[in-house]
Amino acid sequence: MNLSSKLQEPIFKTVGKVADKLGLETYVVGGYVRDLLLKRESKDIDFVCVGSGVQLAEEVHRALGGKLPFNVFKNFGTASIKQSDWELEFVGARKESYQRSSRKPVVENGTLQDDQNRRDFTINAMAICLNESRYGELVDPFDGQNDLKEKLIKTPLAPETTFSDDPLRMMRAIRFASQLKFDIDADTFEGILQMNERIGIVSKERIIVELNKIILSEEPSYGFKLLFHSGLLKEIFPEMVALQGVQTIEDKSHKDNFYHTLQVLDNISQNTDNLWLRWAAILHDIAKPATKRFNKKVGWTFHGHEDKGARMVPGIFRRMKLPMGEPMRYVQKLVRLHLRPIPLVKEEITDSAVRRLLYEAGDDIEDLMTLCRADITSKNNLKVKRFLSNFDKVEQKMREVEEKDKIRNFQPVITGEIIMRTFGLQPGRVVGELKEALKEAVLEGEIQNEFDEAYRFLLKLGEEKGLVVVNDKN
Template sequence: MKLNYSDKLKHPVFKVTREIVTELGLETYTIGGFVRDLLLERPSKDIDIVVVGNGLALAEKVAKKLKVKKVTRFKSFGTAHFRYKDLDVEFVGARKESYQRDSRKPIVENGTLSDDQKRRDFTINALALSLHADNYGDLIDPFDGISDLEKGIIRTPLEPATTYSDDPLRMMRAIRFATQLNFKIEINSLNAIKQNAERLSIISMERITEELNKIILSDTPSRGFKLLYSTHLLHQFFPEMVQLAGVETINNHSHKDNFYHTLEVLDNISENTDNLWLRWAAILHDIAKPPTKRYKKKTGWTFHGHEDLGARMTPKIFRKLKLPMDTKMKYVQKLVRLHLRPIALVKGDVTDSAIRRLLNEAGDDIDDLMTLCNADITSKNEFKVRKYKNNFKKVEEKLKTVEEKDNVRNFQPPIDGKLIMDTFNITPSNEIGIIKSKIKEAILEGEIKNDYQEAYELMLKIGKEIGLES
């Protein structure tokens, strides 16, 4: 039975395209992700239109009728793109592709709709709807993608080993779609991904990371990471995370599996934030546990210093994964370095001094740090989790109280170097740093208020102690 979805193609882009292609007698379709999301009733801002013929010429005609002034042409790829209101619209001529072993860039030739659908990565992305008036809205579905869509299955149109070997990035895309849509990867496809995992080496790190970030930004990113791990794709580009997996037991003492703990923290934090970099902080917060793991008879397993080593590892991982080496990396590095500090406050006595130091170091990222630390409270013991979270609320309340009272977030001592030089009639020297450091310590310890007059008086006192004359 032929399925028709003309009632879903009411957008002006489709109506104008229908008028033009019907008049010119062109075989034209909307295809791929837009159709998939249309049938899943998911929002989509990208429309792909395939024409059996010249996609560039059709794009120009449609754009002119829609009164779009700018059309971007990519002649070497046979594609054209324009933006219409909030939509990105791309036109391309139907094509067939063939691949060489050492590259994911195909040899492209003009082809039929059938050729074009065969080159698609998954059956759910090969769905096409006709835009010609004679069969407007008819579904062309040679691989039963509609059934896969209904059953929630990721499957390749052709033999999966060929599909993945030709373009190994499709393996990352399979896991990304499975994660985003909460679909299952068909078993033959899953096995083919594992068999072809090492083929990922011909893909640029930028493209791999682009897909990885989409997985991280999904509702339940742990699903994607479990698939990346089980198929050995993760091993190809992120071995530091793979090393978190596994449990070692000595004298009946076992530590938790830090890979699955990290995924639990990632899912926890994803319930509270869409901030990609805060989610990255969750991924990297325990990344240095494998190299810092030690066993002692009296205390059992320890991971001393993993927060500091993790902070040092962060730029190396970002650089390797081609993630931005700017303030985003610094932000993640800071959260990794500080992630144990609030937890330590929960365990011990919460002093104003400890709170002031944490506020000063975390600065404007204190709320994100607390979100990370809350997500890091994981245990199968519900009573233990509840107890920790209740104590954590006390720390959060104390943070607010101390911040309102002392105003030490991102603070600089109220006494600067110029005032010190003018007061003691000295040139730049070590003494300036000593005085500023002692004033800052006194404020953090609560010995004086974060106040100019009190800091000035302490400056005079310190200066006298170290032999300076005012």
């Protein structure tokens, strides 16, 4: 097959001309070729030449004017050029293998066939020649075209060979299946089952990149089911595996919290591409196994699983090499608060309860409500409709209270410095108590968060504590 008519970008002609000038057999390979045949947009182009990829990249960089961002990675024998939205990667054809206990490959120069042999899957092992004499010629030694048609993820060599070379490919098999909605070839999946423990030699940083891509796929539950049944999930995320299963005592059963979590994840994925909101969906019930109790009167309970789950979040993020800053705190907050909107559906709910939730959730209140809606997984459509209608009422109540009280992210107008100056206090417990009492008064609706009213309230609090005003000019 000749694909010259599909190579519309001028960069391919440029690389081909430079390659001919240098006498280098050169190809565009991998994901770009796959996406070209699938008619998917791709902005990453990988070029392989039989020879020095760095030399080819340097000459292409010069041919493009010499001013584009250019990086050389000598240790890996690769180079990259950024051309507007395009990321161009250059490498020499090579053979690559891993030692049993090592995460780092042994790399040698090789032929195009060697390079294609070391590719992860048949659909990523196709190459298109860019040299003038064979421009557009598709080189497809493992019939990747057919696997694209059959929607199949399959290793080019025996699975044990491909996965031994780089065990991360087991994760990548599932990631591609999840992103492309493909099946995994039976022998390839069996290879993952046999070798899943080998994922342990791969760095957490590489694993989390693949896991996050699965989470961001259109229907992430599919990827997680493959991870679960392949045994990989147990190796990389045992807390999630612990959610699976149903226990029955005296004819009372709880739901399978693993499959419930996957449904919540799919539900939320229909409404947001926010990775961290999807992580909140994954972790919202993560502490249910630790908090599960059986009570003869009420059946199964999971009291406090939201607080316990929030405490588990930092440890999970740290171990999985997820960012420990704002993303972790965001997920932790949503896990802790995910049950809080539920009691607000009652008719007699007070403004103060709504104020407290608005205050604690702050700018994340909309995301919290998105999570709460996704958490409704009943098969009873009338029940789902009723819950969603109740949440509509809660959100209306929130809008009314916020418009009236401006409570979201409020900062008390009376600061600790003002309290200390007023009563001549040093930093300490009493100052903290006064600040907390002022905050509570605002949340309870006793006072407005307005200086004169709040200051009068402060003086009253001070009098009750026997404090003497030493500076009344605030």
